[in-house]
Each structure stands twice: as structure tokens, then as C-alpha cells.
Amino acid sequence: MKKYELIVFDWDGTLMDSEARIVTCMQLAAADTGHDCPADHDVRDIIGLSLEKAVSRLFATVAPDTVETITNAYRRHWLGDAVPHSPLFPYAQEVVEQLETEGYLLAIATGKSRRGLDKVLQESGLQPRFHASRCADEAFSKPHPQMLEEILVDLNTNPEKALVIGDTEYDMQMASNAKVDALGVIHGVHSEERLLEHGALGVLGGLNELPIWLQQS
Numbered sequence: 001m002k003k004y005e006l007i008v009f010d011w012d013g014t015l016m017d018s019e020a021r022i023v024t025c026m027q028l029a030a031a032d033t034g035h036d037c038p039a040d041h042d043v044r045d046i047i048g049l050s051l052e053k054a055v056s057r058l059f060a061t062v063a064p065d066t067v068e069t070i071t072n073a074y075r076r077h078w079l080g081d082a083v084p085h086s087p088l089f090p091y092a093q094e095v096v097e098q099l100e101t102e103g104y105l106l107a108i109a110t111g112k113s114r115r116g117l118d119k120v121l122q123e124s125g126l127q128p129r130f131h132a133s134r135c136a137d138e139a140f141s142k143p144h145p146q147m148l149e150e151i152l153v154d155l156n157t158n159p160e161k162a163l164v165i166g167d168t169e170y171d172m173q174m175a176s177n178a179k180v181d182a183l184g185v186i187h188g189v190h191s192e193e194r195l196l197e198h199g200a201l202g203v204l205g206g207l208n209e210l211p212i213w214l215q216q217s
Contacts, residue, residue, distance in 0.1 A: 013188030050136030
């Protein structure tokens with residue numbers, strides 16, 4: 001009998017190597033709105049949060065209406081085609097397809113908007129593989145557990161039968177807040193030490209290690 005029935009993936013930094021695109025879009029949004037360009041490492045650190053929360057943290061001194069202006073500028077760049085699209089990480093497609101074949105329920109909990117997630121799911125061809133998803137414009141931003149809790153209800157799964165896979169401390173904290181186990185992946189934006197500090201059971205060197213880890217759990 002499987003220890004877990006449901007695998008809940010983060011998207012950016014976990015399944016898709018979108019760090020460079022996010023950094024570029026945020027810096028372009030800053031330029032469009034007349035603000036200082038945030039450093040690469042500062043943008044990387046907020047990947048995983050909802051867009052509004054990320055912008056509020058990056059531009060901490062601006063007024064709420066300015067946050068909205070920057071957010072809208074970011075969305076224009078992200079949803080456009082001028083900035084190159086992001087690839088999936090190695091083995092992402094193969095692992096998702098394998099887990100679905102093996103009978104796991106699959107879901108996504110992401111800081112992206114619904115429109116943004118639907119765009120990349122369609123581009124990647126992975127949309128049919130997932131049984132549920134929640135986005136940051138449908139629930140509270142990570143690390144709040146609402147996205148994960150709603151997925152558990154949607155798929156009629158107890159917390160102890162679910163596993164979160166993510167690349168940031170926000171994923172680990174969301175899982176902990178929902179009393180769900182979590183694994184980190186090292187190819188994202190937060191370090192192995194940071195993931196473990198915030199509750200990861202372990203950290204995978206690559207997505208190809210996930211099926212093996214599940215077999216041994």
C-alpha cells in the first residue's frame with residue numbers, strides 16, 4: 001500500500017525552470033513604472049509568493065495603488081511573448097506521467113494566477129495530468145495553508161496521505177501549516193539548508209529521484 005495517495009507540486013522552480021523569466025519580467029515592470037530595478041537575488045527570494053505579496057515585499061515603500069500598477073506591468077510581460085518562455089526541468093514531464101500511470105492523484109498549488117498557470121500548463125502539455133489546482137488569486141498566498149487544504153477537500157484526501165513537492169520555504173511552511181509532509185527540490189530558488197530548516201523531510205537532487213523516494217517511503 002502506498003504511503004501517499006496525492007502529490008501536490010509547486011510550479012515555478014519545481015516543475016518549470018522559470019526563475020530567469022520571473023526575474024526579467026519583474027525588472028521590466030520596475031522600469032516601466034519608473035522604479036529602481038530590483039536585484040536578481042531579491043526577485044528570486046520572493047518566487048513562490050502571490051504576485052501582489054511579492055511586489056509588496058520587493059517595493060516595500062510604495063503605496064498600495066502603486067503595487068497594483070507594478071503588478072499589472074509584470075502581468076503584461078509575463079503573459080506576452082517578448083520574454084522567452086521557460087522550459088520544464090529535466091524529467092518533469094516523465095515523472096508526472098509516471099506518477100499518474102502509477103495511480104497517484106496529482107495537483108498543483110502555486111503562487112501564479114489562474115490565467116498564468118493555465119497558460120504554462122497549456123504550453124507544457126501537462127494540463128491533462130493534474131486532477132486539481134489552486135492559484136494565488138483563488139486563495140491566500142503561501143505559506144497560508146488554504147490552497148493545500150482546498151485541494152485535499154477537492155480530492156477527498158486526508159493530510160497524512162498527501163505530499164508536497166516544492167523549492168521554497170513557503171512551500172514547506174504551507175505543508176506544515178496544513179499538517180502535510182513535504183519534500184524539497186534543490187534546483188529551485190532556496191537552499192537545501194533553508195528547505196530543511198522549514199520542515200522538508202528531505203531534499204531531492206532532481207525530479208527523477210521522486211519515484212524512487214516514494215517507493216522507499
